[in-house]
Amino acid sequence: DKGGWSSFMAKEVSEEPEAVANTLRGRIRDGEVVIPELDGLDDLFTGISRIIVIACGTAAYAGQVGKYAIEQWTRIPVDVELAHEFRYRDPVIGPDTLVVSISQSGETMDTLMAVKYAREHGAKTLSICNTQGATIPRESDAIVYTHAGPEVAVASTKAFVAQVTALYLMGLHVGRVRGVVPADEAAAHVAELEAIPGKIAQILEREQPRIEQFAHWMADTRSVLFLGRHVGYPIALEGALKLKELAYIHAEGFAAGELKHGPIALIEPGQPVFVIVPSPRQSAEMHKKVISSIEEIRARGARVIAIAEEGDAAVLPKADEVLRIPLAGPFFEPLLAVVPLHIFAMGLATAKGLDVDQPRNLAKSVTVE
């Protein structure tokens, strides 16, 4: 039931705040992350020296976002790999490896086969999944469910924010179990997480109509590029994937630092480029670098749509359009910056008269290899 929305996707984007809130529910006690499903499973986290996240598509981008915070909080090296690549390269894994799979459906065949492979080769396995009782969680040693609610539209939206939330919860849990995240620091991260649903709701309320308007104006666009740095990089990839699958437009995400290594050759007058601008409060250096990337592409005629935090005045004169997201702490911005990109892809597909719930050639759950 679309509940009065024009599509399941529109409904699911509107549910992004709840998807995060429901994934947090019952897992925070006195400012500390306590995941009841992981009770008694501390040995999954104490004896490991590395984490490999495996997933496909949007779930893999959630993994790439999660990597930064999990490494920082736990000081365990984290690799993120596409499930279908992982399995066919004879990866070096064993009892010191925790393989974390991420899957909305819990039925993606590539991810399932990778989890089985990991187990057979002695690794520990943890599943982050949105579907109770699905095959992947059943095949894993531990499960952290995302509670995004059923996702019907083929394009994954609310599941993505729930996956990042679950990864952050897991990271803080592992950090606590291993005694590496000081309690006050963990409490600050928890407070950031708890504030996310309200901030996503603000974006939906304040920016959605404007973004849909742009999308409408851009309905004839043939190519859109997305640039990001650090945690903004996987968000650029996610923005591009959503646009490809929903609006059938050539779209590519790049790490902003790669521009000079090739992609800048693509910039010609009128080329739309979304740029995810990192917070200047967190890293003045990274912020400066991204602003200079904007200058470089704009000098070559790009039309820049920046996603920047409120109050970042430096970006205003540089970009053609600025979409604002509320302030958030380090690592938490991706949970906000992705929302305008979901709205944009949906808006553009709608402006082209396409079926946003069921794009051509795609299935919600890819159960073949």
Ligand code: M6R
């Ligand atoms: O069910 P899963 O999370 O395992 O699905 C993984 C991908 O197939 C999925 O995220 C896909 O990329 C989406 N259609 C993207 O919107």
